[in-house]
Amino acid sequence: MEENIIPWSGQVVTVQKKAIKNIYLKVLPPEGRILLSVPKGCSRREIEAILERRRAWLLERQRLIRAHANTPAKRQYVSGEKIPVWGTPCELVVREVPGNKARVARKGDRVLLMVPGYATREQRRQVINDWYRHQLECVVARERSRLESLVGKSAAEWRFRDMHTRWGTCNVRARRVWLSIHLAKQHPEALRYVAIHELTHLWEANHGPEFKARMDRYYPRWREVKKLLRMEADFE
Ligand SMILES: [Zn+2]
Known part of the structure; x- marks a missing residue:
């Protein structure tokens, strides 16, 4: 076998x-190195033609592989990890407590997770997510009437769930707004933006020009916050 770098x-x-x-073309993780295997008689010009033909595919594979390689390791919910609360990275401190009760408390930029020693990662994650939900419930209870009067529509019900693919949804007929509990990780402006977006659906079902015009009126920064949210999504 003859190996060349070109x-x-x-x-x-x-x-x-x-x-x-046959020709074999691979993009190798983690750095996305391109490896091309060709029959012995293949010329330099033919090799370049193969690469050119697959250019779009190669660059897209590299992008995906690199994005994947940079994905941070899954949170384990152990002491020393960072967990975000309303946009502030906090340090997680896990304390084992006797009995079977779990509790979470925030002290400045630390989040204390008090759990029985036998709690699994999944159970610790669940306790933290319940706490995020509670954070969100409290803020929405405090802010909802202000948001509703800004938009001029009120929701019959605000509900919260562990949504992983979207920040909020609105059931227009039932006038029910759902928010992702993961909003409690983001800057408070994110909650404001998503809440106003969902309430605006009570005027306009889809995202057409009327919807956007209303968003411009109720929350002029919406485009900026939307972009930030897309970059900082943390749905774990
Ligand atoms: Zn929408």
């Missing part, structure tokens, strides 16, 4: 010439 599109590609009939 420059391509601002990077280098490893080309292996082997006694094979």
